[in-house]
Amino acid sequence: MSTATGSAGKVWIVGAGPGSPDLLTLRAARAIEQAEVLIWTDSLVNPQLAAMAPAHCERIRTSTLTLEEVMAVMLERVAAGRRVVRLHDGDTCLYSALNEQLCRLLDADVEVEVVPGLSAYQATAAALRAELTIPGMVQTIVLSRAGGRTGVPERESLPHLAALGASLCLYLSARHVAEVQQELLQHYPADTPVAIGYRISWPDQWLQVVPLSAMAQVSEERQLIRTTLYLVSPALRAPDTARSLLYSASHDHLFRPGAR
Structure with missing residues (x-):
């Protein structure tokens, strides 16, 4: 040595x-x-x-x-x-x-x-071939966690974050999933897609998209308590018509002036 x-x-x-x-x-x-x-x-x-x-x-x-x-x-x-x-x-x-x-x-x-390292929310979105910021639908990504034993500041409590209606990525929250689901349902529709990712990119990866109303049930059936990420986002069911303004033929910008 x-x-x-x-x-x-x-x-x-x-x-x-x-x-x-x-x-x-x-x-x-x-x-x-x-x-x-x-x-x-x-x-x-x-x-x-x-x-x-x-x-x-x-x-x-x-x-x-x-x-x-x-x-x-x-x-x-x-x-x-x-x-x-x-x-x-x-x-x-x-x-x-x-x-x-x-x-x-x-x-x-x-x-x-x-x-730095790639984060699980990025790997999860890639595995789903999903963009989390869709024009006209959602433009903000929030990374957070349930309170649990260590807690979070009151201003960052889950109800406050969920009120944004953004793409919400929750770490360290599987042990509290029933409470999390209840709080999210106060702000997101029950059919909002939720990606549940377990050990994303590992050989035993498990990934499924379920309605928010089934988030807790599916987690409990799979006995998920750790190494689990929840990605809650309306972007996971983006319409085919959604597109970036940046690449639109009708949009001018510094590198494509006067494009029509």
Whole structure:
């Protein structure tokens, strides 16, 4: 196992994407392939991604560790001059504990690079061959979660968000699906399409579009409690006549002046 004693180590905090290795960004793949220490969220990240690290790489699973334990390992390895990759599921800016880790690393004067990852809502929309912003129908995408044990600020409560009628992507909400459905029905029609995605892009992916009124029943029948995304959107039944103004022959713009 190589160590670069006497040289400065560095930490890469990397978004692993939704699961499939071919949905990693090139920058993320390079970071994993060059890692000397891989600290990975084994409860959520596809093991195939950890296998991309070189044979000499030290692999540390985090499913049984606290944040303090993870940080202790990370700081110890980087102090020894090692190239440390902290691999999170999805994207680093969504529910990844990035802020807590970054604060501790920067306080310790550790060099850090953050590498984004594809998010599950994007992979889900792609699997459905769906656009979530349809002209004249919906132009806003909201990423959020049910309150659960950690709660959300009152201004971001589900009823407030649902009142927008936007494309709503809900993470970490499967355990509260009955309550979520009840709240959404106050603002969306009962037949609003809901895509339920389990382990999107993994070999055992399951994805189905159901009416909002069946969201809880289907989730409970499938016994979904984790790694599940709900995508609630009128865009999932967009009419064939909906089209982007940008590409319309009747629309002028900077690169196509006077087009008719």
